[in-house]
């Protein structure tokens with residue numbers, strides 16, 4: 366008799382930083398013969414997400430079933446946030462009771478379910494009823510998971526009725542099992558108050574024990590210390606196994622025509638005309654609206670650094686709302702200087718394809734975890750300027766692993782001013798530093814070994830699939 370097909374359901378959260386790695390993870394399981402169902406919260410917040418989902422589904426018509434999860438709108442005045450991305454997370458969280466009937470109505474029995482970390486606590490009653498193992502995919506890296514788990518442990522140990530980080534963390538957080546401590550200044554700002562987000566993260570972190578495992582887009586050579594500390598129970602006791610299943614490779618899309626590729630065709634053509642390793646790629650991620658003054662300083666830095674550049678600018682957090690031109694921000698004089706030296710786009714690009722182009726020699730990034738992994742996979746050195754969230758902790762990882770530069774004194778891009786001259790100096794440092802390039806290439810090799818046939822990624826996928834068949 367033919368062997369039963371392993372069927373895995375994926376439930377990603379909103380935003381490209383979650384959706385992209387989720388779909389790459391799904392593609393990985395498809396590569397090893399699994400059938401995949403992706404349950405997509407609808408309507409999606411951004412156009413980039415809808416496009417990605419349709420490219421993904423049309424690339425795997427026989428292996429993927431897409432199911433819409435229609436979220437129930439929330440009256441924004443009753444929500445705990447006005448941030449469009451957090452509002453979307455909250456709306457999905459509040460709609461999660463609708464998930465059980467969807468999962469149980471699937472025509473093929475599920476072998477496993479993989480959910481986003483942001484839904485951990487409301488998922489507990491759902492996974493308790495599931496007849497298959499369930500996993501959390503924690504989309505940031507292992508150092509960040511160590512921080513979240515230990516921070517939550519400290520918060521729970523605090524005796525104050527309303528624990529505030531001022532009472533339970535000092536100037537640095539020394540996470541057991543990690544050599545390099547996390548300074549208080551790296552803590553994601555939303556966690557520094559006693560607020561609903563902080564309580565959600567702490568609760569979710571404790572509920573991780575209810576799942577069969579935690580998947581992370583990372584690998585031994587990049588984050589071996591944190592992965593070991595998590596798995597040996599040094600960070601906190603009782604976590605389920607943490608699988609460094611990365612680095613997740615880009616999805617090779619099929620059936621996507623030129624029109625759907627938007628600006629990518631001319632960008633690649635422009636890159637083809639540039640010398641190898643000569644271009645600086647600049648992007649601060651998919652959900653940040655860069656501060657106007659920071660945009661001007663960046664423009665001055667890029668003009669002065671002497672390299673050509675490809676700069677993806679976001680002026681609005683949600684892409685559907687982009688209505689302003691960069692010239693309105695920079696003024697016509699600065700804008701024409703920018704155009705002389707580089708290329709600026711406001712559209713969503715295929716970042717991994719850009720990073721993989723031989724002309725790209727450095728990446729100025731906000732330090733989002735996916736961006737870091739993508740740069741490592743393509744062997745591109747990174748200069749990080751964290752804007753918010755967990756990006757200082759991922760930048761520490763850049764520094765510890767030696768694959769990039771993080772000028773700590775730049776502070777948060779969303780608040781602190783760094784002048785064009787300083788930006789230009791650091792870009793030159795990134796582009797001209799031979800030992801950095803050697804280190805990045807070593808890490809690229811390790812990343813590719815991990816993701817290639819016989820690598821750690823394959824070992825983990827095969828082991829999980831075998832477990833699910835039992």
Ligand code: BUP
Nearest residue numbers: 381382385650651652713714715716733734735736
């Ligand atoms: Br912008 C942009 N094209 O134009 P991160 C982003 N991306 O492919 P996040 C594009 O979005 P936070 C674009 O390759 C990466 O996979 C990029 O994820 C892709 O940052 C993803 O780097 C962005 O983790 O911010 O999620 O935008 O750090 O707050 O999670």
